Amino acid sequence: DSGVTQTPKHLITATGQRVTLRCSPRSGDLSVYWYQQSLDQGLQFLIQYYNGEERAKGNILERFSAQQFPDLHSELNLSSLELGDSALYFCASSVDGTRTEAFFGQGTRLTVV
Amino acid sequence: GDSVTQMEGPVTLSEEAFLTINCTYTATGYPSLFWYVQYPGEGLQLLLKATKADDKGSNKGFEATYRKETTSFHLEKGSVQVSDSAVYFCALSDYGANSKLTFGKGITLSVRP
DSSP, rough: OOEEEEEEEEEEEOOTTEEEEEOOOOOOOOEEEEEEEETEEEEEEEEEEETEEEEESSSOOOTTTEEEEEEEEEEEEOSOOOOOOOOEEEEEEESSSSSOOOEOOOOEEEEOO | OEEEEEOOEEEETTTTTEEEEEEEEEOOOOOEEEEEOOTTTTTTEEEEEEEEETOOEEETEEEEOOOOTTTBEEEESSOGGGGGGEEEEEEOOGGGGGGGGOOOOOEEEEEEE
């Protein structure tokens, strides 16, 4: 158990809908990352937060947004969903997000039908 | 920006064979280097890490040495087991705007009895 909790584990939704994925980081970790893993694209970095502030942004679509709350949990919002958004979404956390290892949650498997 | 290149896969080995998985990196700063492993249906787990040149990370019989002169961090194991079958990712984390974990494409290892 990494200490990073993601909910829900599985999500099935229709095209055009909006979903929210939730992540609770390990106790004491200030930095949260979101990654998307699909068969054809591999592991893609979406966004990183540190202590509530956005630190780095990857190839995150405009339809996607995220935030980190004062209690340090994070949410990833995916809207106007398309079939191609079906993937595993991982959250990870690290102590300070600089040259340190990150610990991953079990992921949320999103299926868009 | 920073990047990680892993050798192409998949790799299939017999039990007790020697394993080498190549990883090279490009970074603007002085990153920390990591190997992560993903077992089927699970999230990524940190396998080992190294934070400075000539450091050797080791865990569960796996080893990797931080080679700054060749910008490499190759993963080795002297005798693989069936239970080592998984996907292996090389990654780095640098300072500031490059502090996110940057991953290679991953390589699938299958070990047959």
